[in-house]
Amino acid sequence: MEQLVLDSRTRLLVLTGAGVSAESGVPTFRGMNGLWENHPVEAVASPEGFQADPALVWRFYSQRRTGAADVKPNPGHDALVRWEAHLGDRFLLATQNVDGLHARAGSQRVVDMHGNLFRTKCADCRREPFDDTSVHPSGTVPKCDSCGGRLRPDIVWFGEMLASADLERIGEFVSRKDGTRLVFLAAGTSGAVWPAAGLVDEVRTVGAETWLVNSESAANTERFQHFVQGLSGQVLPTLAKLV
């Protein structure tokens, strides 16, 4: 297998998607065929969906919270922890996953691009998002202590902007000028959802070396210089040469 060399002159940006959690037992989005209990994902993961049926949305996220609470990180997550220990500040992990498994595995430099399943915010006021493991399986919509409005999961839904601080942190890492070369590796992601799908093009503008690890070809495979087809829990532990 080709090897990804991580030496003292390399900085590494990793982008992960649902495939990295698949071997932990978390279902992927495309694996669900874009459906949850026959509802299109957009109906349960968009501001319009929440407006139309907040109880349905809370049933969906309650099921997800319960499912994600029971799972454990897999060897793919663990490999990223080792890479970070080797590279330190020359490592950044941007994840689209909201399950918190990277943090539970021990990753520290993590950008939760699409939010966090175990955080809740108010749909109506500006109070700070807060940690929350509560579930509402019968679809009761929890209310905000501050304003009485409706609470919602702290997730970036379709049609919503990603947090500008998160995008800036990724952008600064990409454009950092410290004499190191940038390597970008995407794993377990279909390359279908933006802006994450466009990161490969962004890093190429600064000359990055690009890798994709996925169980099947992704929507943007041809944008990558290296494509390693396989399960992330099997490929990542042996892919890198730490020098």
Ligand code: BJW
């Ligand atoms: C394995 C494996 C194993 C399996 N090992 N591999 C430009 C063009 C077109 C559209 C847009 C655009 N810019 C913005 C948009 C609109 C939209 C979008 O991208 N739509 C597309 C569907 C076309 N984007 C947005 O709305 C974003 N907001 C935004 O850009 O704001 C500004 C704006 C708004 C509107 C218009 C224009 C600009 C926000 C996106 C937020 C995404 N949120 C979701 C839902 C969260 C809900 C939740 O988690 O509860 O995040 S969507 C869903 O997809 C989830 C995921 O994080 C995300 C990515 O999916 P991912 O991780 O790639 O998973 P899968 O399942 O798709 O793929 C898994 C892959 O792994 C597969 O290939 C498997 O084969 C593989 N695999 N097991 C290795 N063991």
Ligand code: ZN
């Ligand atoms: Zn409120």
